[in-house]
Amino acid sequence: MTVEPIRGAVEALLFVAGEPLSVARMARILGVGEGVVREALAELAEACRAPGRGIELVEVAGGWQLVTRREYRRAVEELLQPRRQALSRAALETLAIVAYRQPVTRAEIEAIRGVQSEAGLRTLLERGLIREVGRKDAPGRPILYGTTPLFLQMFGLKDLSELPPPSAFVPPDAPSLDERGATPGTPPDGGTSTPGPGAS
Template sequence: MAKQIVSGRLFFSDHHKAVLECLLFISPEPLNPETMMEVAGLNKEDLEVILAELDNECQSTARGIQLVKLAGGYQFMTKPEMAPYIEKLYKPHISLLSQAALETLSIIAYRQPVTRAEIEQIRGVKVEGVLTSLLDKKLLREVGRKEGPGRPILYGTTKEFLRYFGLNSLDDLPVIEGIKGK
């Protein structure tokens, strides 16, 4: 890899930085480090240095984008202060979740893997329709089957769930006293 030491700092060729910038720009979802290393021909250490440089450039200059670590990968996203201009251009159609969907997602996020019956026991109402809607939105997925009578389906959250709520991992969920996972 073409790199040189200048004033005690390691600099990479503009080409490598441009390749990563391009990949991050065109990707509709977060890129994991392994994919970036493979496509750009970089090792982990070099990738981390270039990502840090890109992040610093986005933060230190008057730019409308930021590099965000999201869902186990990296993605360019617009800065929050740019939202009014984007709304003027696109008038976005944001799919809002119902209260029932949010409650169901919360139970699954904190207690996964969990069965429909366990969710219904906690909520006190049937959730089949809500589960179907959340599965269609790709916020949930079937993660297996529970041992026991009927072998009920176990549900868990997806990477799309992490993206929707702006989380890097489930560890970023707020701690709620009295709520524990399994």
Template structure:
């Protein structure tokens, strides 16, 4: 059997879930180093063949067989569904808070955003971007939310530390505006 075809078939069957290096090594009775070399060879073959629409990516520490970026508009036309539509600004804000502050409760998110958001949380859960990751040891044991592997996939991240760093400039600007408003109201 062709070794590269074995990895290709494993990634194809794994689909959106993908496989970790350890999983592929175990399934093929080889080392993770050998798997990396094989995946690199397979990726090079895909990239060299202009007739191939496939490539391999790594997200959330899993390898996945995907279509090349230049075919995204064609594929997205086929895959059009409510789950693939763009996120609204409110959903993105809520998702950003969860991504940066996780694990976090609904009340903590509402304090930051200043609005109730049970609907937003439901929509993000339906899209598999967030999940319940536990319960806070406090009265009522509120649910703690965190991001999913699909979130990592959706934004092309391998680790949460790849999220863009928050700049303090925005906080300073908001604080300055607050003080300017306060000073004007006192005058």
């Protein structure tokens, strides 16, 4: 199979997947080498940059995905708005703390926010944006939380090193999470953690 039909096959896979696909996975599905897939991705990315195209190819969350071009996202969001319920401010604040302090316990999150966070954690778990990644080596062995690949996908990040400032997660009129300790550092009560098998 030449690169041109491979490019078409890669585009079809990315179109139906609806989530990032790794080079290795696409190569395995198509029965070709990873170099061939990378060449096809380069050609597809170039084709998507042509004027008038509504989608673009991006590297995100450890894979590649076809997404709406930025200039057309408002129209797409208008279409999807009735189907999507926005995260509350409390959930966004909780998500920011998990993203920057992970692995982190509920007690640590509540110490930073100053209020209970059980509902926000439950919402984020249901949305698939955070997950349980282990237990902390502390009395009661509380659950540790971390973000998921879907979180990276939602915010268009290749990995956690690309995290924006904490203020990007909350409305501009909300109190600064930086000042409340959402940025990376030592957990409020110290101690060590025991990551679970899903931790990265």
